Amino acid sequence: MSKYLLQVGDKGFDRLKFINDIFGEHSRNFLSRSGLREGMRVLELGCGTGSMTTWIANVVGKNGRVIALDASEKQIKIARNAIEESGVANVEFICSIVEALELPRDSIDLVYSRLLLMHLKNPELVLKSIKKHLKVGGIICCEEPHASSLLTTPPNERIESLNAIFIKLGKLQGFDFNIGDKLLPMLNAAGYSILHACFVQPVISMADATEFVLMGAKEMAPFAVQCGMLSEAETQDMLHEMATKIDADSYYTFPRQAQVSGYR
Numbered sequence: 422m423s424k425y426l427l428q429v430g431d432k433g434f435d436r437l438k439f440i441n442d443i444f445g446e447h448s449r450n451f452l453s454r455s456g457l458r459e460g461m462r463v464l465e466l467g468c469g470t471g472s473m474t475t476w477i478a479n480v481v482g483k484n485g486r487v488i489a490l491d492a493s494e495k496q497i498k499i500a501r502n503a504i505e506e507s508g509v510a511n512v513e514f515i516c517s518i519v520e521a522l523e524l525p526r527d528s529i530d531l532v533y534s535r536l537l538l539m540h541l542k543n544p545e546l547v548l549k550s551i552k553k554h555l556k557v558g559g560i561i562c563c564e565e566p567h568a569s570s571l572l573t574t575p576p577n578e579r580i581e582s583l584n585a586i587f588i589k590l591g592k593l594q595g596f597d598f599n600i601g602d603k604l605l606p607m608l609n610a611a612g613y614s615i616l617h618a619c620f621v622q623p624v625i626s627m628a629d630a631t632e633f634v635l636m637g638a639k640e641m642a643p644f645a646v647q648c649g650m651l652s653e654a655e656t657q658d659m660l661h662e663m664a665t666k667i668d669a670d671s672y673y674t675f676p677r678q679a680q681v682s683g684y685r
């Protein structure tokens with residue numbers, strides 16, 4: 422089984438919320454453009470803390486349904502609470518790894534995943550095996566980053582080298598954090614006909630990005646130490662430097678995120 426490198430539950434919630442604050446609008450436009458509409462049965466893979474789940478459930482409405490899957494009970498607990506608070510009643514959760522998903526064939530109108538395939542050892546296989554759950558003509562929408570395209574302006578060595586460590590840690594686990602650039606050929610190879618493909622790459626001020634960068638650094642640091650890429654002392658230095666020495670007038674460009682949709 423894949424080892425997820427980031428924190429789940431309350432410890433990872435703020436980072437995913439931040440990502441959704443930045444990318445959510447782009448994700449919603451992407452899903453609408455790709456054909457998400459009222460009455461659909463949607464399968465959301467790797468729903469996390471449910472950043473997109475409530476919105477999708479509201480779009481499909483009471484005649485539609487969302488099946489939201491995640492490997493982590495802690496993530497699902499937060500997502501379920503958010504759904505209950507919003508009063509939406511058309512979502513069911515499945516706690517399972519996507520590789521073990523069992524659903525009826527030809528039963529889903531749209532499959533959605535964001536930032537999941539990058540955490541899988543064999544995303545190609547998952548894309549192929551998910552296809553049988555889609556109705557003929559059913560749609561798949563995936564969003565994944567090309568992590569190496571992160572940019573800091575002017576260059577901030579600390580942040581860029583931390584990003585390189587993150588990519589290396591992924592590789593050690595058998596993950597490809599640069600999967601975004603390969604998403605279109607991957608969907609093609611899995612036998613989907615392509616509907617839409619584009620990249621989004623937001624830029625924000627470093628003042629706004631610092632907290633996000635620190636959250637990610639704190640989450641991945643224990644793994645970097647375990648794998649011998651950073652010592653405890655280097656980790657503490659790095660976190661201190663990030664918290665105190667970042668130039669608030671500089672810019673942070675997120676890794677470009679591929680948005681690719683296709684149909685069966």
Ligand SMILES: C[S@@+](CC[C@H](N)C(=O)[O-])C[C@H]1O[C@@H](n2cnc3c(N)ncnc32)[C@H](O)[C@@H]1O
Nearest residue numbers: 467468469472491492493496518519535536540
């Ligand atoms: C980066 S988060 C993205 C969450 C959500 N899609 C979003 O955009 O906010 C990745 C999620 O995938 C889940 N995950 C990782 N490996 C998984 C697997 N093999 N099967 C199902 N979920 C998995 C993690 O628990 C985590 O919640």
